[in-house]
Amino acid sequence: QFARVATAMRQGGTVYLNDAIASGNKDFSTTAMPLAMGRVALGVFSRRELAEHVVRAREAGLVCFSGMKLDKLKQLHGVVARGRVELILAGGGLAMALLKASAERDGRRISIGAAGDPAQREAKAYVPATAVEQARKLLATAEERGVRVVLPVDFVLDDGRVADEIPPDAWQRDIGPKTRQLFHDEALAWAGSTKRRVAFHNGVMGQFENRAFAAGTESLVETLKALHAAGVAVYVGGGEGRAALERYGSLGDVTHAFTAGGTILKCLADEPLPFLEALAAQASGQD
Incomplete structure (x- = not known):
């Protein structure tokens, strides 16, 4: 199958330049195309990114992760294992998995609402047992590394109420006011005590496209702006995080906002980037 794809690609040209780092995470063509070309190169924009x-974002001492993509737990674990991060702030579905794992580790009972109900397994915000297990491993590594993990203490529910605990039949849609202040x-x-003056943020704290659930994300943007004003190098990764930054501030309020999400997370977690490996493999045979 790859041979057929490569043959078809060669009919369109023999020189390949990749300057689309944001599409390098899951796009098969970014891996296959270089191997089918005679000459390859990485574009100026991607090289600078x-x-x-x-390189600078990989030194982050503060990492803020949020959102519903639970596969980010794997990347966050990798970030922790690298030994640079000192403080983690977590929201969204990631926080649900971490809260559940933390409670089970400490022998406490906790409700993460409908997100923990197997009857809701088809829902996007459902947190399966596998995610809780990944979160448990992450917390264990964080404890070994001396990393503080700060989780939400209150929530905005799907009916708009604010609660310290999530009822079994409810969904959390945003972090609550106490958590907003806690994270800030x-x-x-x-920032006032560390020598690692770099912060990285990925994701959003709630369904910010709905004004009823936007306060957490808006507050976080204000926190990022305050960190930057305090001299911290602040990096934002991913489409949602960048969109939130532009909605509640501007790109100039941080050091840099990446267009790529998954690719940057892999870099921070020391995971391989197949599109770069393909470029390097093909380039090694060039004159």
Whole structure:
């Protein structure tokens, strides 16, 4: 199958330049295309993203992760294992998995609402047992590394109410006001005490496209702006995080906002980038 794809690609040209880092995460063509070409190169924009901004973002001492993509737990675990991060702020579905894992580890009972109900397994916000297990491993590594993991203490529910605990039949849609203040205070306290003056954020705290669930994300953008004003290099990764930054601030309020999400997370977690490996493999045979 690959041979057929490669043959078809060669009919369109023999020189390949990749300057689309945002499409390098899952796009098969970014891996297959270089191997089918005679000459390959990495574009100026992608080279600058990787050589300058990604290298700096990998030194982040503060990492803020949120959103419903539970596969981010794997990347976050990789970030923790690298031994650079000192403080993690987590929201969204990631926080649900971490809250459940933390409670089970400590022998406490906790409800993460409908997100933990197997009857809701088809829902996007459902948190399966496999995600809780991944979260448990992450917390264990964080404890070994001396990393503080700060999780939400209150929530905005799907009916708009604010609650410290999520009823079994409810969904959390945003972090609550106490959590917004907690995250802000933790971030600024970290900035005032650390030598690692780099922060990285990925995701959004709630369904910010709905005004009823936007306060957490808006508050986080204000926190990022405050960190940047305090001299911290602030990096934002992913489409949603970048969109939230532009809605509640501007790209100039942080050091850099990546267009790529998954690719940057892989870089921070020391995971291989197949499109770069393909480029390197093909380039090694060039004159």
